[in-house]
Amino acid sequence: MTGFLIQATLYLFAMVIAVPLATRAGLGSVLGYLCAGILIGPVLGLSGSEMTDLQHFSEFGVVMMLFLIGLELEPRALWAMRDKLVGLGGLQVLLTMALVTAVSLAFHQTLPVAVALGMIFSLSSTAIVLQTLNEKRLMQTAGGRSAFAVLLTQDIAVIPMLALLPLLALPGARAVAKAEAAGDHPVSRFIDSMPGWGVTLMTLAAVAFIIIAGHYLVRPVFRFVHGARLREINTAMALLIVVGIASLMSLVGLSPALGTFLAGVVLADSEFRHELESDIEPFKGLLMGLFFITVGAGINFAVITAQPFQIIALVAALVAVKAGVLYVLARIFRLKGADRGLFTLGLAQAGEFGFVLVSFAVSQRILPTPVAEKVLVLIALSMLITPLLFILNEQLSRRLRREDDGPDADEIDEQQPIIIAGVGRFGQVVNRMVTMSGFRTTVLDADLKTIQLMRTFGFKAYFGDPTRPDLLAAAGLAKAQVLVVCLDDKASANRLVAYARSVRPDLHIIARARDRIHVFELYKAGANDIVRELFDSSLRAARYVLENVGLNEFEASELEKVFFKIDRAAVRDLAQAWKPGVPIEQNPDYIQRTRELNAELEAAMLKSFARREDKSEEPEATPATPLDSRS
Structure with missing residues (x-):
């Protein structure tokens, strides 16, 4: 035994x-x-x-x-x-x-x-x-x-x-x-x-x-x-x-x-x-x-030797x-x-x-x-x-992807004030809302099947790698007002934001982030507004939870707003403590600041909950900054 x-x-x-x-x-x-x-x-x-x-x-x-x-x-x-x-x-x-x-x-x-x-x-x-x-x-x-x-x-x-x-x-x-x-x-x-x-x-x-x-x-x-x-x-x-x-x-x-x-x-x-x-x-x-x-x-190493x-x-x-x-x-x-x-x-x-x-x-x-x-x-x-x-x-596979250009990129025949790079599940919703509000967009994506599917439903889009400088130039990057980066690949998104910022310091860049770390990377690259892809949907789910455990719709909505305002300010704060290339679990300053901000957020939420019946009193929140205005 x-x-x-x-x-x-x-x-x-x-x-x-x-x-x-x-x-x-x-x-x-x-x-x-x-x-x-x-x-x-x-x-x-x-x-x-x-x-x-x-x-x-x-x-x-x-x-x-x-x-x-x-x-x-x-x-x-x-x-x-x-x-x-x-x-x-x-x-x-x-x-x-x-x-x-x-x-x-x-x-x-x-x-x-x-x-x-x-x-x-x-x-x-x-x-x-x-x-x-x-x-x-x-x-x-x-x-x-x-x-x-x-x-x-x-x-x-x-x-x-x-x-x-x-x-x-x-x-x-x-x-x-x-x-x-x-x-x-x-x-x-x-x-x-x-x-x-x-x-x-x-x-x-x-x-x-x-x-x-x-x-x-x-x-x-x-x-x-x-x-x-x-x-x-x-x-x-x-x-x-x-x-x-x-x-x-x-x-x-x-x-x-x-x-x-x-x-x-x-x-x-x-x-x-x-x-x-x-x-x-x-x-x-x-x-x-x-x-x-x-x-x-x-393995019998005697046979090998x-x-x-x-x-x-x-x-x-x-x-x-x-x-x-x-x-x-x-x-x-x-x-x-x-x-x-x-x-x-x-x-x-x-x-x-x-x-x-x-x-x-x-x-x-x-x-x-x-x-x-x-x-x-x-x-x-x-x-x-x-x-x-x-x-x-x-x-x-990586080498083949670099060497194989695949089908030739489309020739872009018009330039619009809004460029959307990437039309997966995230980019499609952005494009639909903007175009149905009466604005014109130039849509770029490297997935030919996605482009063909969009065209089937009547949306105009162009096939090509949105990170290519020549394609961005043809799409009108020099005159565009807004660039929306909705790419799935984090590295490609960071590279596109950094390039666009270097060419157009005045351009307003809105970028999709996979997670909080990606928010920090995009912020360093020069994005103006950064949207965590699951943040808003997660807040809605949390609000539904609160509505079904005793709070009314107004009370749950007010707590959602408080959380949104304070958390987006916390992201700006944590961006200063974040160190590129260093895992967050090995960054004591980041961990300590996160704990402090979580305690502040919990206190603010409890305070707001305690006075929820006083509808005239607004909860306190840190003012928005360029990073946290959309992240």
């Missing part, structure tokens, strides 16, 4: 230290977990015989992740993805298998070994890729959705791979492997004793049971359990579904991850879907982290082969720009199911042990560099 607690403390300590450091450095959590595992295992040698057991235990993180993914996909959504699942995903698996098999044969591997290697290296890391896509909020991009379709196809393809691998072994070796693999569990022994057609029927029956139970059994049982109104019992029920299905699929020789994914799809339209997600998510996160640590700790240049060359060749296939498919399926790069580099590694296939191939006497050890190292190293591939993709 003591040894287990010490190991648990070690792994948790590695998590809470390495992962925050990696995320702060912009490397992502996955690389932090992998580095923690390398530190625990190969570097310090603190991992022992428990590593194999931990790997099997942590693989439930992948199983739970596939269950949660299934909960997000209704059967109709899966059917809508059929082209990408069969076309994009199927071609990726088959082409990569064929290419790796051919290369392996060229290096004098036998046909069974070459085919097994093709299967193993055709898979990518579902765990790392999906975790990274979610962290970087890339799942909803075209590249992210295409990568997800390929990963889903690969997970499904593991089933026929496991079924075909025994056929690659010599008959004598297959008989020995089957005898050794005979399970101790009576169900396993019974299934092993069945003829081939019986095993197939048993497998189909297990899949049918999952589908039928998901529709007709799980829901009434969940309602019964939910009636106890105990959160821990609901959690136990969620874990029972996942662990039970994983056990059933393992008994019939199928992938537990695929079984739980199928169950998740069946339960996707259940009323208990969100509760299942919230119950499983914490376990999934911890187990996924543990899985990545065991991958890092399991024995032939370092060969290992590095093989990893580079693996990534190059997979990236080449993915790039060709990305072009065939018309992925463009950053989406093509994300798809190509994001999936160019081997996957965690490769460990399963290697173990199975060794047990079936297909892969010799020396080859298997080298393959395991290649899989682990390719997974280790995956976060670096995502970082490389980000750098390439």
